[in-house]
Amino acid sequence: MAGKRSPPSETVPGGPPAEARALLYDLLLAPFIEFGFLRRALVGCLALSVAGPPLGVFLVLRRMSLTADVMAHGVLPGIAAAFLVAGLSVPALWLGGLVAGLAVAVGAGALSRATGGREDAALAGLYLVALALGVALVSVRGGAVDLTHLLFGSVLGVDDPALLLMAGTATVTLLALAVAWRPLVLECFDPGFARAVGARGAAWHLGFLALVALNVLAAFQALGTLMAVGLMMLPAVASRHWARGVGGMVYAAAGIAAVSSALGLLLSYHLDLPSGPAIVLVAGLAWALSVLFGPVDGLLPRLVRRPHLAG
Amino acid sequence: MMAAVPEIRLRGLTVCHGRRPAVHHLTGRFAPGSLTAVVGPNGAGKTTLLRAIAGLHKPEEGRVELGSGAARVALLPQQAALDRQFPIACLDVVMLGLWSAVGPFRRVPRALRDRAAEALAAVGLAGFEARPVGSLSAGQFQRVLFARLLLEDAPIILLDEPFNAVDARTASDLLRVVKRWHGEGRTVIAVLHDLDLVRREFPDTLLLAREPIAWGPTAEALSAANRLRARMMAEAWAEEAEACARGGGEAIAA
Secondary structure, eight states: OTTOOOOTTTOOTTSOOHHHHHHHIIIIIHHHHHOHHHHHHHHHHHHHHHHHHHHHHHHHHTTOTTHHHHHHHHHHHHHHHHHHHHOSOHHHHHHHHHHHHHHHHHHHHHHHHHHOOOHHHHHHHHHHHHHHHHHHHHHHHTOHHHHHHHHHOOGGGOOHHHHHHHHHHHHHHHHHHHHHHHHHHHHHHOHHHHHHTTOOHHHHHHHHHHHHHHHHHHHHHHHOHHHHHHHHHHHHHHHTTTOSSHHHHHHHHHHHHHHHHHHHHHHHHHHTOOHHHHHHHHHHHHHHHHHHHOTTTOHHHHHSOOOOOOO | OOOOOOOEEEEEEEEEETTEEEEEEEEEEEOTTOEEEEEOOTTSSHHHHHHHHTTSSOOSEEEEEETTTTOOEEEEOTTOOOOTTOSOBHHHHHHGGGHHHHTTTSOOOHHHHHHHHHHHHHTTOTTOTTOBGGGOOHHHHHHHHHHHHHHHOOSEEEEESTTTTOOHHHHHHHHHHHHHHHHTTOEEEEEOOOHHHHHHHOSEEEEEESEEEEEEEHHHHTOHHHHHHHHTOOOSOOTTOOOOOOOOGGGSOO
């Protein structure tokens, strides 16, 4: 390299040529630099990415993958009722959604325990009713515009209160996970043992469900109720192909979610797609790639025939 | 090192599923440091009895007395409801046995972590510390659960069919652990089906067929007459059973 100097404006040694750099800048950075609303959305989605997917990992491990989905539908009547009473006030919507989401998730568990029925059946029944009730309530006053906004979210909707809500939720979630990690893993892995040693598994589980409800609520502004769960569950489902321990899966899930958020927002900007579906689609792509190439139980690594070990 | 081992007293213990008794008016005692086999036909209430002693199943009538204080009871369930594909390493499973010593939040001290590794070695799984439990065979997994029991360090240990689905070598290794507990003066109660094993290794036996059939030294309890009586137990429910009139279990002392 010494003695041979390339013109500074043309290329950096080993780096891409100028046109490529300009293209990359336009593709990846310019949207965020030029548009404040996209920056806000990115910050919000990154906050959601570090908090939601770890919860998703625990949901998957508990065989409760559908619970978050149920909650996302379950919050709807609460939000709609709060909207009817208090109008578009973030704290009111938040409280209404939290109460309704928890009621559905906890109610289904209690109902199945009390009557001996299956919990997934109770969940399905409750969330269908909740969804119908929510849509009915919204249409009483708001009409189609509000409904679309609630169901599918909008990056333009990420204002300061919403951003604070997302960041606050992420902070609370991460702190709670750090504190409750061991009881959560125990309650997930061996609930019978948790009961036998008096670990109060039910209380931890309830707190955990509350965290899931909080995260679903934080996400609905940017992604909408229907898409809020995508960013939580898809990275969590994909994460099992990248790690063999709960800790590793949590890191993998958060990483996949963060990258999906950024790429999804770019996709939504360049192709003029709604942000929620774009982010969830990228997360879905990440899942597909994980299934194909992931080192743990991935499909393609299995195709490469390697001789078995001697012992 | 270990807390005093209390006597386990059952006083007219009746434990029901719904209204049907699974354990019916059982009275007696497990002496401190005793090693007792619980034997009986399927549906005799053996599992229910262990769960009642562990405090996991509330008695309908009568009670279980565990001395004065709250003595810790460690239970190895028959079919643990746990997820064997869970992404967790063997050593971490064993360390869950430290729950009552360490609790939900505190870090595990170095010395206890070493004891967890020793417990794995004691059940013949040295070097398995980092292995995910999903890669273990049923027998190896049972060994891990025994290592967790070792770490629980409880004065009373309840084993529900501990040697099911394990090969002869694993069974004899695990039996060595059971005898070690017995030697340390812990009370061990094990539900078993292999009568030869019971006769060989267990000094006391409770023969249960919902009602207690016999309870005492193994040779007497497992007499041919007693075994025949246990086999006669009606597994079917009496269609028109009336409310049981026997109250206050103390009257029917063993």
